[in-house]
Amino acid sequence: MTIIVTGAAGFIGMHVAAALLARGERVVGIDNFTPYYSVALKQARVAHLAATGGDAFTFADVDFGDADALAAALADVAVDRIVHLGAQPGVRYSLENPAAYVHSNIAGHVNILELARHRGVRHLVYASSSSVYGMRSDTPFRVADRADTPISLYAATKRADELMSETYAHLFRLPQTGLRFFTVYGPWGxxxxxxxxFTEAVLQGRPIDVYNHGDMLRDFTFIDDIVNGVVLALDQPPVDDGREKPGGFSTPHRLYNIGNNRPEQLTALIREIEAACGRQAGINLLPMQDGDVYQTFADIDDIARDLGFAPTTPLSVGIPAFVDWYRNDWLATPTHQ
Known part of the structure; x- marks a missing residue:
């Protein structure tokens, strides 16, 4: 049997697929290389999976927002579980191209739900986002908090995904786990x-744009911790026992925050990047951008209690790991331009 990983050419998707392959799973990666950011980077990620995964990894270049194309691509695949990480990301881009978010994040999510329903998958794990909490002033953000005041279309689509998933869990008893990611970073980011x-600008001697004059807090979460949480969730599907689960559902569907549980000022991030690069940053202080939130801070009590999730990577470890990869691996490849 096979695990489907959507967004396999993406940052989190590549790392999750690699972790599953490393423990002996068969993985089918799905992506369609949208040009939102470097297609060369996405292709390099898939090439990395192909090189390390061998025959256990196959890849389908398909748009999961196209139901017919998705069904055709997976017609002969025996699907066991799905990790749905593919989406149109980005808060600010949703102001410019809302149709991309409706296509990938709304229609695409329904298509994955239909695939999971009709194939009888044992568990669907899908990506949500900390952006669903909107401009909250009370922290940390708890899964039990209301999430009905999004301030970007991206956030609204992610909350809609959660609600559509609950419908499928209720109607079809489809086991699902939604993960609200908090500012993920790391190699292959x-x-x-x-x-x-910021790293690119510092190394090139260019100033960086710092919004809200640097007064922003983010729960920066290293990719290895995120992957650990995704795999823990995948291996422990919710039980259809009628009991209320994180997110408030009594169906086999639950929601978890997955973050570092340690918000950092943007200025602290910049200092770590400066130290890792060995150079000082030039800074342009700018006002807050539309659609951005002031702070994110994950309460992870639910996922820690239920799944044993425990992030271990502070910025002082994660940032040097990223800078080292960027300098010594990415810049050394012919595809980085």
Missing amino acids: RPDMAVWK
Whole structure:
């Protein structure tokens, strides 16, 4: 039997697929290389999986927002479990191209739910986001908190995914776990995220744009900790026992925060990047951007209690690991441009 990993050319998807392959699973990766950021980087991630996974890894270049194409690509695949990490990411881009979010995050999520329903999968783990909490002032963010005031279309689509998943859990008893990710970073990361952008600028001697004049808090979570949490969730599907689960559902569906449980000021991140790069950053202080939130802070009591999740990587370890990968691996490849 096979585990489907959508978004396998993406940052988290590649790392999760690699972890599953490393423990002997068969993985089918799905992605369609949208040009939201470097297609060369996405292709390099898939090449890495192909090189390390051998015959246990296959890849389907398919748009899961297209139901017919998805069904055709997986017609001969015996699906056991699904890790649905593919999506149109980015808060700010949703202001410019809302249709991409409706296609991938709404229609695409329904297509994955239909696939899971009709194939009788044992467990569907899917990506949500800390952005569903909106502009909350009370922290830490708890799964039990209301999440009905999103301030970006991206956040609204992720909350919609959670609600659609609950419908399928109720109607079809489909076991599901939704994971609200908190600011993930690490090797093979995303070029549109602060850690990559700041590192690149510092190494090139360019100033960095720092929003809200640097007064922002983020629960930066290292990729290895995230992967550990995803795999823990995948291996422990919710039980259909009628008891209320994190997220407030009594179906076989639950929601968890998955973060570092340690928010850091943006200025602390910049200091760690400066130290790892051995250079000082030039800084452009700017006002808050539309759609951004002031702070994120994950309460992880639920996932720690239920699954044993325990993040271990502080910025002082994670940032040097990213900078080392960026300098010595990514910049050394011919595809980084």
